[in-house]
Amino acid sequence: GVMAGLNNAGLNAQVSSLTAVAGYASLHTADPGATGTSEVSGGSYTREAISWAAASAGTAASDAEIVFDVPGSTTITHLGYWSAVSGGTFYGSRALNAEQTYATEGTYTIASGNLTESVS
Numbered sequence: 208g209v210m211a212g213l214n215n216a217g218l219n220a221q222v223s224s225l226t227a228v229a230g231y232a233s234l235h236t237a238d239p240g241a242t243g244t245s246e247v248s249g250g251s252y253t254r255e256a257i258s259w260a261a262a263s264a265g266t267a268a269s270d271a272e273i274v275f276d277v278p279g280s281t282t283i284t285h286l287g288y289w290s291a292v293s294g295g296t297f298y299g300s301r302a303l304n305a306e307q308t309y310a311t312e313g314t315y316t317i318a319s320g321n322l323t324e325s326v327s
Contacts, residue, residue, distance in 0.1 A: 213265075213326070215263075215264050215265055218262075218264070218265030218325070218326045219262035219263065219264075219265060220262075221265075221326040222262045222265060222266065222267045222324055222325060222326050223261075223262045223267065225288070225298060225324060226257075226259035226262065226267045226324065228296070228298065229257065229288035229289065229290065229298045230256060230257055230289075230290065230291075231255065231256055231288070231289040231290070231291060231292055231295070232254060232255050232256075232257050232273060232275075232286055232287065232288060232289070232317075232322070233254045233286065233288075233289055234246070234247045234252070234275050234277065234283045234285070234286060234287075234315060235247065235283065235284060235285040235286070235287055235300065236281060236282055236283060236284060237284055237285070238284070238285055238300070238302075239285055239287050239297070239300045241297075241299075242297055243287050243289070243297035243300075245285075246287065247275075247277060247278070247281055247283060248278075249278040249281075250276060250277070250278030250279070250312050251278070251312070252275065252276050252277060252278055253275075253276070253292065253293075254289055254291075254292050254293065255273050255274065255275055256273075256292075257269055257273060257288075257322065258270050258271040260320075265325050265326050266323055266324070266325040267323065267325070268320045268321075268322065268323045269317065269319060269320060269321065269322035269323075270319055270320065271319050272316060272318055272319050273316070273317040273322065274314050274315070274316045274317075275314060275315045275316075276313075276314060277309045277314065277315050278309070278312055279309055279310060279312045279313075280309070280310065281308070281309045282306055282307065282308040282309070283303060283306060283307050283309075284306040285300045285302055285303060286300060286301055286303060286317075286322075287299070287300040288300065
């Protein structure tokens with residue numbers, strides 16, 4: 208039979224549309240919903256730039272380390288995607304593999320290649 212759905216070229220085009228606009232990542236203290244609520248604030252926290260490698264087989268991965276400053280007394284649960292370092296358009300989020308609590312100020316690091324998005 209004929210295979211339905213997108214092939215790798217189509218999947219790559221879809222995920223590349225997201226990575227072309229989602230240049231910044233945020234951390235959140237609860238599910239940010241559709242609008243990006245519950246973003247971390249305070250201390251030295253800022254959104255961080257994402258460097259995306261070209262999509263392959265329908266998946267795009269970060270190709271540089273991402274390091275966030277997290278203020279003390281903060282529990283992070285989600286990562287969000289934005290068009291800008293502040294304000295901008297919110298594109299959605301994903302739950303972290305595990306929530307992390309910072310009693311004192313610290314950093315949250317995503318190793319190069321460990322942030323991936325694919326079309327489902």
